[in-house]
Amino acid sequence: MKKSSVGVLGVGAIGSVxxxxxxxxxxxxxxxxxxxxxxxIKINTPFGEKAYPIDCQLVATKIYDLDWLVICLKEHHFKSAKNWFENLITSKTKVAVIRNGLNLKAPLLPFLDASQILECMIDCPTQLDKKGVYQQFSKAKITTPKSELASEFSILFNKEKIEFHQVADFKTASWKKLIESASLGAITCLNLNTCEIFSQPRFVNEYLALIDEAMKIALADGAKIHKNYTNELLRKLKSYPPEKGSSMLSDRLAGKPIEIGAKSGIIVKIGKRLGIETPLHSKAVGQLIEINSKNKAT
Ligand SMILES: NC(=O)c1ccc[n+]([C@@H]2O[C@H](COP(=O)([O-])OP(=O)(O)OC[C@H]3O[C@@H](n4cnc5c(N)ncnc54)[C@H](OP(=O)(O)O)[C@@H]3O)[C@@H](O)[C@H]2O)c1
Incomplete structure (x- = not known):
């Protein structure tokens, strides 16, 4: 029987997982x-260490005729990856796009039909250590819209080692994650501090204000989030260990570009489209852009 052909585009932390x-x-x-x-690929997973050689392509030199392309790029990488989309996606290719943010299909629509694209939200903290080994801290959990495509994608994996959740309202699930990660990320990253910073009440108040502003946009955009969600996030915040950071803080400390467009950036953008002001997230975006502009990495 012919093997299914699967490509992974972006062999960083999530691509390695x-x-x-x-x-x-x-x-x-x-x-x-x-x-x-x-x-x-060298990775330390919750199920043990793995190291295996890969024949990684830097350009698409032949027709790969992929059944699935799994895109594991950051939001700001998409602009420079158009060549890959043109060369790796054929009429039979289905695409799973795994990244933070909202409207994950948008940059891919010039290349294939929306029905062939599966949006995936991943919960799987993973970081490169000093020895060049990815440290995957927990079992990966992938959330997708409920669909036939999601079921087809999930059967490629061993369910004991990766969790799949199909949800009826993916927009709401994505907004809930975004509200927390953009707000917590902005405060920890801009202040170069971990959750330890929330021992000071003024930062808890700043956090609540960012959540409140993002919630307004989420609700106007059609997410169905209960008012109690703010209290839920506050309880969650209190349960975090002081040393917990955020991906935005880690990127800043590592001198990597901060993923602004998948965090406060998208909140501001959707706010503009809906005619709702977002002074707090806009201010955060301005400060984060300034940090990124001093950074040469891409
Ligand atoms: N890491 C986590 O813990 C985590 C957890 C949840 C969600 N996420 C989300 O998952 C997504 C992927 O994040 P990540 O942490 O895996 O990022 P990452 O470690 O930076 O990996 C991105 C990979 O894409 C490659 N790349 C960038 N531009 C490219 C291009 N034009 N063509 C081909 N390859 C390109 C990079 O290559 P180089 O090797 O040249 O840099 C890198 O290997 C993000 O949206 C992130 O927010 C991450």
Whole structure:
């Protein structure tokens, strides 16, 4: 029987998590695509360490005829990745896009029909350590819209090692994650501090104000979020260990570009479209852009 052909585009933290799961599926022919050379994947997962060589392509040199392309890029990487989309997506290719933010299908619509694109939200803290090994801190959890496409994608994986959740209202689920991660991320990143900062009441108040502003946009955009969600986030905040950081803080500390467009940036953008002002998230975006502009990495 012909093997299904699957490509992973973006072999960073999440791309390595996904590859390390797919490599176990012997019914797949797995390809890797990245902008810089990667010769092997080294990852420490909750199920043990893995290291295996990959033949990572830096340009698409042939027709790959992929059944699935799994895109694991950050929001700001999409602009420079158009060449990949043109070359790797054929009429039969289905695309799973795994990233933070909202409206994940939008940058891909020039390349394939919306019905062939699966939006995926991943919960899976993973970081590169000093030895070049990705540390995956917990079992990956992928949330998708409830669909046939989601079921088809999930059968590529071993369900004991990765959780799949199909939800009827993906927009609401995405907004809930965004409200928390953009607000917590902005405060920790801009103040170069972990959740320890919330021992000071003024930062808790700032956090609540950012949540409140984002909630207004989410509700106007059609997300169905209960007013109690703010209290839920406050309880969650109190349960976090002081050393908990955020991906935005980690990116800043590592000198990497902060993913603004998938956090406060999208809140401001949707606010503008809906005619609702977002002074707090707009201010955060301005400050984050300034930090990114001093940073040469892409
Ligand atoms: N890491 C986490 O813990 C985590 C958790 C939940 C959600 N997420 C989300 O998952 C998404 C992916 O994040 P990540 O942490 O995996 O990012 P990452 O570690 O920075 O990986 C991105 C990969 O994409 C590659 N890339 C960038 N531009 C490219 C291009 N034009 N063509 C080909 N490859 C390109 C990068 O190549 P280089 O090797 O050249 O940099 C890198 O290997 C983001 O939206 C993030 O917010 C991440």
């Amino acid at each position: 996904i590859s390390s799961q797919l490599i176990e599926n012997l019914g797949l022919e797995l390809s890797h695509f990245n902008r810089s050379k990667k010769e092997e």
